[in-house]
Amino acid sequence: MQHSNTPPVLNARVTVSPTSAEPESHRYDVLIGPRGLDELPRLLKDLVPASRYALISDRNVASLYGAHVAGLMADAGLVVDRFDFPAGEANKNREVWSDLSDRMLDARYGRDSAVLALGGGVTGDLAGFVAATYMRGLPLVQLPTTVLAMIDSSVGGKTGVDTPGGKNLIGAFLQPRLVLADTDTLRTLPEAEIRAGLAEAIKHGAIADRDYFEWIAGSVELLLGLDPAALVRLIGRSVEIKAGVVGADEREHGLRKTLNFGHTIGHAIEAQSRFSLLHGEAIAIGMVVEAEIGEALGVTASGTAERIRQTLTAFGLPVAVPADFATTATLDLTRADKKARAGRVEYALLEDIGVTSPGTGAYGIAVDDETAAEALVRCRRGAAEVSR
Amino acid sequence: MQHSNTPPVLNARVTVSPTSAEPESHRYDVLIGPRGLDELPRLLKDLVPASRYALISDRNVASLYGAHVAGLMADAGLVVDRFDFPAGEANKNREVWSDLSDRMLDARYGRDSAVLALGGGVTGDLAGFVAATYMRGLPLVQLPTTVLAMIDSSVGGKTGVDTPGGKNLIGAFLQPRLVLADTDTLRTLPEAEIRAGLAEAIKHGAIADRDYFEWIAGSVELLLGLDPAALVRLIGRSVEIKAGVVGADEREHGLRKTLNFGHTIGHAIEAQSRFSLLHGEAIAIGMVVEAEIGEALGVTASGTAERIRQTLTAFGLPVAVPADFATTATLDLTRADKKARAGRVEYALLEDIGVTSPGTGAYGIAVDDETAAEALVRCRRGAAEVSR
Numbered sequence: 136m137q138h139s140n141t142p143p144v145l146n147a148r149v150t151v152s153p154t155s156a157e158p159e160s161h162r163y164d165v166l167i168g169p170r171g172l173d174e175l176p177r178l179l180k181d182l183v184p185a186s187r188y189a190l191i192s193d194r195n196v197a198s199l200y201g202a203h204v205a206g207l208m209a210d211a212g213l214v215v216d217r218f219d220f221p222a223g224e225a226n227k228n229r230e231v232w233s234d235l236s237d238r239m240l241d242a243r244y245g246r247d248s249a250v251l252a253l254g255g256g257v258t259g260d261l262a263g264f265v266a267a268t269y270m271r272g273l274p275l276v277q278l279p280t281t282v283l284a285m286i287d288s289s290v291g292g293k294t295g296v297d298t299p300g301g302k303n304l305i306g307a308f309l310q311p312r313l314v315l316a317d318t319d320t321l322r323t324l325p326e327a328e329i330r331a332g333l334a335e336a337i338k339h340g341a342i343a344d345r346d347y348f349e350w351i352a353g354s355v356e357l358l359l360g361l362d363p364a365a366l367v368r369l370i371g372r373s374v375e376i377k378a379g380v381v382g383a384d385e386r387e388h389g390l391r392k393t394l395n396f397g398h399t400i401g402h403a404i405e406a407q408s409r410f411s412l413l414h415g416e417a418i419a420i421g422m423v424v425e426a427e428i429g430e431a432l433g434v435t436a437s438g439t440a441e442r443i444r445q446t447l448t449a450f451g452l453p454v455a456v457p458a459d460f461a462t463t464a465t466l467d468l469t470r471a472d473k474k475a476r477a478g479r480v481e482y483a484l485l486e487d488i489g490v491t492s493p494g495t496g497a498y499g500i501a502v503d504d505e506t507a508a509e510a511l512v513r514c515r516r517g518a519a520e521v522s523r
Numbered sequence: 524m525q526h527s528n529t530p531p532v533l534n535a536r537v538t539v540s541p542t543s544a545e546p547e548s549h550r551y552d553v554l555i556g557p558r559g560l561d562e563l564p565r566l567l568k569d570l571v572p573a574s575r576y577a578l579i580s581d582r583n584v585a586s587l588y589g590a591h592v593a594g595l596m597a598d599a600g601l602v603v604d605r606f607d608f609p610a611g612e613a614n615k616n617r618e619v620w621s622d623l624s625d626r627m628l629d630a631r632y633g634r635d636s637a638v639l640a641l642g643g644g645v646t647g648d649l650a651g652f653v654a655a656t657y658m659r660g661l662p663l664v665q666l667p668t669t670v671l672a673m674i675d676s677s678v679g680g681k682t683g684v685d686t687p688g689g690k691n692l693i694g695a696f697l698q699p700r701l702v703l704a705d706t707d708t709l710r711t712l713p714e715a716e717i718r719a720g721l722a723e724a725i726k727h728g729a730i731a732d733r734d735y736f737e738w739i740a741g742s743v744e745l746l747l748g749l750d751p752a753a754l755v756r757l758i759g760r761s762v763e764i765k766a767g768v769v770g771a772d773e774r775e776h777g778l779r780k781t782l783n784f785g786h787t788i789g790h791a792i793e794a795q796s797r798f799s800l801l802h803g804e805a806i807a808i809g810m811v812v813e814a815e816i817g818e819a820l821g822v823t824a825s826g827t828a829e830r831i832r833q834t835l836t837a838f839g840l841p842v843a844v845p846a847d848f849a850t851t852a853t854l855d856l857t858r859a860d861k862k863a864r865a866g867r868v869e870y871a872l873l874e875d876i877g878v879t880s881p882g883t884g885a886y887g888i889a890v891d892d893e894t895a896a897e898a899l900v901r902c903r904r905g906a907a908e909v910s911r
Contacts, residue, residue: 210765229617229621233617236686236692237686237687237688238694240689240692241688241690242687243858267695268656268693268695269692269693270681270692270693270694271681271682271683271691271694271695271696272695272696293659294659295656298621298624298625298628298631299625300625300628301628304624304628304658305624305656305658306656306658306659307655307656307659307660307695308659308660379532454906458602472632477709
């Protein structure tokens with residue numbers, strides 16, 4: 136991690152270089168630290184000059200930070216309008232995307248404007264898809280206000296919306312010009328969302344860095360207590376891991392699949408819960424199940440599922456499939472996922488904590504339904520006490 | 524123009540290299556000639572291998588060529604499904620885009636599939652936007668069946684849909700993997716659409732190549748008679764010009780603006796006609812008005828508007844603003860255009876036939892409303908006889 140020397144209130148900077156197939160101009164910085172939003176006007180003037188800025192956020196975040204951010208920008212002489220939408224994943228859809236686009240068109244936003252996504256992953260994905268498709272693309276700045284958005288969704292260029300057919304099935308790649316993670320905004324985040332965000336950080340350790348995994352496992356109190364230094368270390372290292380993977384493979388044909396660890400089952404469980412489980416909660420369950428699948432196949436070192444289960448439990452995250460979730464329904468939902476190639480369901484599986492299996496060379500391992508079903512049953516709530 | 528040596532029935536090949544900012548892998552060929560569709564299965568296998576192909580076309584083109592193309596593909600062992608939508612620019616919207624995407628999702632199209640756009644500009648833009656946004660991007664093949672699509676909309680990577688706020692305001696850049704222009708498909712095209720397509724070819728001559736302009740002007744009978752050799756020459760040279768401009772500047776920040784000659788006024792007139800004028804017809808009028816604007820400003824050589832007017836008239840294209848079109852309404856519509864930057868309306872103006880004015884260095888010249896209004900009035904139907 137490079138320590139920034141220019142913006143004194145920002146403690147960490149990670150430079151993200153999208154794939155070798157992308158031009159160098161697509162490189163961008165992720166700046167992390169307390170009071171980060173205070174630096175926004177200066178950073179915009181330097182890095183993302185525009186005639187107008189569309190500040191997009193959901194109504195919850197808008198009521199907490201919208202006036203503050205817009206005020207900072209206006210005081211610095213920038214032209215900004217606020218565009219709010221109703222909070223919640225249910226609103227990350229084509230209708231709200233259309234509505235935001237139409238409101239910007241009505242306000243005569245031109246090509247020389249830019250989009251700021253202030254909020255969590257839903258806002259980043261939705262506002263990012265607005266930016267990607269408004270007049271075929273406006274510059275995008277991510278201002279994540281959740282752990283999950285800071286360490287995951289704001290980095291990597293994925294934008295999109297959900298459809299009745301599934302999550303994130305419609306979207307586009309658009310690299311942000313800047314990601315600015317103000318760790319102070321996490322103070323207003325519900326604790327369940329803090330925990331859920333940490334599940335993705337645990338995933339980063341699990342797929343790429345055992346030492347990082349163990350540091351997280353040993354820092355439960357610091358992290359749940361929002362210790363500033365611990366947060367900066369966590370976000371910085373997670374972004375480094377994600378950026379390293381994404382930089383090597385922006386379009387998900389290979390290495391990027393390692394980031395899907397926990398997500399094939401996790402997305403299915405999340406859909407099956409009708410989104411009553413948070414994304415990170417579903418992914419926590421997904422990691423345990425997929426580690427069990429890996430152990431059953433002999434791909435993953437014995438004991439890995441248990442170590443992941445212990446760590447997630449220490450953070451108060453769920454590790455068992457809800458008892459009333461039918462296994463066949465879960466499996467059907469894995470097949471609707473984007474990761475289903477030509478009818479087979481591919482998983483990203485670990486070899487061990489910190490090491491993803493290269494699989495057949497593209498980090499995807501085809502898993503038969505029987506093995507997946509058995510792991511799901513073993514990880515079911517109630518069943519867990521029996522099997523352990 | 525390189526003459527192809529492998530596919531014997533295709534007479535011309537133009538290789539398009541999107542901007543230096545794009546990776547080389549985005550390079551693609553435009554193949555032009557009679558019986559081109561017969562080569563499609565072989566070309567797909569070589570250049571765009573996929574587990575399934577979504578063949579998207581409007582119902583008119585589907586009824587003419589859908590079964591034929593799908594049959595050729597199936598005979599060659601390719602998996603293809605046909606997705607039709609109601610014909611017409613009015614259907615190039617977000618609702619039809621959603622519907623096509625949902626039908627592909629219902630049919631379980633995965634990331635290892637590809638989209639074929641068989642039809643005119645509406646189909647290319649709409650199916651292209653489906654491809655650009657389906658699971659964040661599928662490979663796209665353009666199979667243009669109109670002059671306009673062959674020489675213009677299928678090349679350059681622009682995809683998108685219209686909104687109540689204007690044309691092409693929502694969209695994305697996606698370079699096709701292949702463009703295959705079967706000139707035989709033009710035999711079923713209404714003559715008005717042939718003429719309208721030729722308006723864009725005349726524009727290509729006007730902005731970049733005087734000799735080409737004069738060759739078109741001297742080839743009225745050959746071109747309207749669909750002489751195969753003349754068509755291949757026309758499409759090939761127009762694609763070369765467009766590709767040359769696009770390759771130098773994919774994102775329209777500079778040179779690409781030269782392609783907008785005739786389009787600032789043209790798009791406004793097209794909208795004002797509520798799309799009863801074909802795009803090429805509106806652009807024909809737009810070129811005359813914008814040449815008049817250029818002459819009034821002293822940017823464009825005297826006599827240029829008249830030469831363009833003569834040439835368009837020889838092809839049976841309109842050259843006068845309809846008498847009942849209010850000038851203020853036309854001007855208001857130019858401001859809604861994407862090309863309005865920070866409230867000013869910029870035009871791409873000629874210096875002479877074959878030469879675009881570099882303007883302030885970015886091929887955009889700010890024109891005041893009074894000058895534009897005077898030119899519109901001068902070019903009005905009825906007024907023309909008086910002023911000339």
